[in-house]
Amino acid sequence: MITIISYVTGGLAATLLVLMAAIIMLNTVSGRRIATAKFLRSKMLPVLQEYLAGNAGEAAVIQELAQDREIALECLVETSHSLPSPARSRLHYFFDYFRFTQTLMEEAGNKRWSVCARAITQLGFTGNRECIPLLLQALYDEMLDVRLAAARALAQLGAGEAVEPILRSLALPGNLPQQSTAEILYEMGQVAVAHLLVFMRKYHRMEDATALAIAVRALGLLKADNAAPEIITLLSHPNAEVRLNSARTLGHIGSPIVIKPLLHRLQDPVWEVRSITVKALGYLGYPVAIPAIHKALEDTAWWVRYNAAEALFRLGETGISLLKHAMVVHPDRFARDISRQILEEHRAIAA
């Protein structure tokens, strides 16, 4: 027994030494790799900026980027990412010159999802529409990250036909998929609006309404005025998430025709919907909504009261006078408290 333990201890001690050597080696190698990457990036990123500013030619950029393909691709993607979408096209030439699209399309078929997701993400910056079929296919990958990357790339390429597949593949519970999907569609820009409207008309009665809720939210982000009449009908949808997003979107769109339907939503049984509705009414800023917002000061939910008081404050002098009045004489204690709080927060009264 003791002999066995001695051998085990000896073996473990040897492992310990090997592990120490491995740590030192790893630290050295990664230290060098980081230093090299830092050096090359310090050369490539400025020359790309110079090119965008018109102070350097294509040849100068190619000369720098040719030093290391991997870092060149990273720098191109990073620079593209920092630019607004229309300006990114100026860098597409270099993606083509170094044949990055082909390389990335091959990598997108890799069995390792992380490699695949990274390649797909980068494809979005190449501006090459040849990869759209591949990206549409990737929307059905089993990994959410791959699907999100594909959706983002499609949005960057302005592929309007991808709107419905994107909504179908990413309509999942969880904030990030929903938030990301709405933002991806927003990034796609006005090209997405028509497709979103078609989707909304087609599926406005669907039971699993997550995709519908996202579509409504994206229309709000895109400030699609022409969608208002149809979104108004969704204010009475059986799904609370759809009602909530509809109220929020109508607040973003800002047309006077939405006031009356929104006022009705203040009676919604779900407090989150009431809260967003009162907030939307505050953003819209039409005095006709003041009595209803004032009434919401005595809502049972704190957030509704808070947003009602904020909305009144936002409405200007009339709203502020009402808050000052409510702070003193409102029969509801909670309405008095919240009115005082908002006035104090905005320093409209002395603390």
Next chain:
Amino acid sequence: MIIHYLIYAIFIYYIALHGLYLMLIIIGATQLRRHSQGISYGEFRRIADSPLTLPITVIIPAYNEEVMIVNTVLNALNLRYPQHEVIVVNDGSADNTLQTLIEHFGLRRVDKVGQRSIPTKEILGVFESSRFPNLVVVDKENGRRADAINAAVLYSRYPLLCIIDADCVVEEDGLLHMARPFLRDAQVVAAGGVVRPSNGLIVDKGRIVSVKLPKSMLALNQEVEYARSFHWARIGLSKLNSMLCISGAFMLIKKDVFVAVGGSWSESITDDIEFTIRLNRYVYDRDQPRRQKIAYVPDAVCYTEVPDTIRQYASQRNRWQRGTFQALLRSIGMMLNPRYGLTGLFGMPFFMIFEALSAVIETGGYVLVVVALIMGIATAGEVVLFFLLAFVLGTLLSLAAVLLKETTRLRTANRSELWRLLFAVLTDNLFFHQLHLLIRFAGTFDYFVRRRIDLGAVMVRTGSKPKEA
């Protein structure tokens, strides 16, 4: 004869302990790799730029923190996040914590209304700043840290609560990293991040200027200990639904879940351990109508001051040991209870046997070996072999943590720091581990025999770390 059996039992305990640790290292390494590969390009920037990201309330309970509080609050206010507020609770400090805050941030008293009622000690006043609209300071009668956290929740507006210590410095992107699992997965209700000693940190007006290793040997050894705890133990335990301690120094939780669990327990000795165990009970209860998860975020980093005198170290670890027993015994119904799945069947027994009781068992092992030597049951060579095995096994675990750390962005920046860290790994099992065992043994004695439930000596902040550059 009995001694023989006891020695065998302790030997089996060692083998089981290290076998489980090896399993956790493997799981931890896999999870760490998965996590870093899962971060897509520009993901944190998108979260930071998005108006749809869930807003966060950062809660800082403070008791006698006049030396550190300004830096901590500035750090919290400077965090990169689309929408967050900072609530500092002055928990009846005997020093000038409140006055320091009032003067530095230009606070004025307001008549603020809370939204929920978790019972707390009396609130004496609420203050806001005209210069920092997202800063709220709550002044209250002294309770414990848990009571201060509960008071902050009354005034929080946002759906996520991030609880940090009053001496903590969070990395600028820390909140973005912590929020990511909540955004990706609706089932995630709480998350813990990485905590590292701040004793070598240089901070300027709440911003981290440079990260170095602590200078004192005691603090350096705690760096190794924290690396073990955060680079494989927690990430592995989290995968097994058995992370029964989210450090109170850096925790993010959904407010509705915090309230549903009943808030922090103000009588707890270590509120974070007690709360995490209760949270696990709530989250992994099979009777829960919806599936929920607790996540561990290996790249969200916060720095906290660790004791660098033996006296303060002993006081802190004694309290942690007492707090662990108090928390475990309070939720003893979870132990080996299949209703709580892996948490009940693995996490609770693991935490009891290999964490809480390890001080007693390991100390017993050392004593037994000496007794066996005196009684002639074991030879000097066998005793040396026993200590050598214990040393090698312990050092291997620490090295595994350093190796995992080196594969992340938290790697040691220069060679001399790496040598110092490796030196600390080697010395850890020669003196500090044994010292730690003795302190925890005393903590066990204090809890069960002396019935101590006090918080021990308050840690004296030196103010030199983190410091103004």
